Amino acid sequence: MSADQEVINSNKAPEPVGLYPHARRVGNLLFLSGVGPRERGTKVIPGVELGADGNIISYDIAKQCHSVFANVKAILEDSGSGWDKLIDVTVFLTNMKDDFPIYNKIWAEYFAENPPCRTTIEINCLPTPIGIELKCIATI
Numbered sequence: 001m002s003a004d005q006e007v008i009n010s011n012k013a014p015e016p017v018g019l020y021p022h023a024r025r026v027g028n029l030l031f032l033s034g035v036g037p038r039e040r041g042t043k044v045i046p047g048v049e050l051g052a053d054g055n056i057i058s059y060d061i062a063k064q065c066h067s068v069f070a071n072v073k074a075i076l077e078d079s080g081s082g083w084d085k086l087i088d089v090t091v092f093l094t095n096m097k098d099d100f101p102i103y104n105k106i107w108a109e110y111f112a113e114n115p116p117c118r119t120t121i122e123i124n125c126l127p128t129p130i131g132i133e134l135k136c137i138a139t140i
Contacts, residue, residue: 012074014038017127022075025140030081032136034092036128037067045130056129061099064132065106072134081138086116090135096122099131 008023008030016022016033023032038045047063048056073083093099100120107118116136126133 008075008079010075010078012040012078013071014040023079025079028140030076030079030085030136030138030140032072032075032134032138034126034133034135035068035071035075036126036130036133037064037071038128038130039067045128048129048131050129054129059131061095061102061131062106064130065103068132068134069106069110072136076136076138079138079140081140083110084114085138085140086136087139088117088137089119091118091120092123092126092133092135093120094123094125094131096120103132 004027006025007021008025010022013022013035020033022035023030025031036045037047045059045064046067047060049058051057072086076082076085091103093103103120107115
C-alpha cells in the first residue's frame, strides 16, 4: 500500500462479513465498504425477525435505516471524517416498492441540509438478511 493510503476499521461498526476493511483513505477521500444495519459483536439486525431456518419472517425498514446510518456515522468519525463530509452514497434496497418511501423520508431527516449525491438501486438480496446497505464516499 502506498504512503497516501490508509486502511481503517472502526471498533463501533459491525464486523465485516468478509475480508475487507470498513474504509480506505486515499489522499483526502474516504471510501467505505458496504455498510449494513447489523449491530457490532452480534448477529442482531435491528428490525429483522428471522425464522429457525434463517429466513426473514418480518422486518422494519425504518429501524434498519436508522441503524445503518448510525454505523456509517461511526465509521466516518473513526476515520477522521464526519456525516457532513459525505459526498456520494449508493443505496442498495431489496424491496424498492415497499421500502423506498420510508427510506426516502428518513434520508430527508438525516440530510435536511447539504445532502450528498445519491443513487438508489434495487437488488434481489444482500450477503446477510438485511433490506438496506450503503456504499459511501466522503472527504477527510
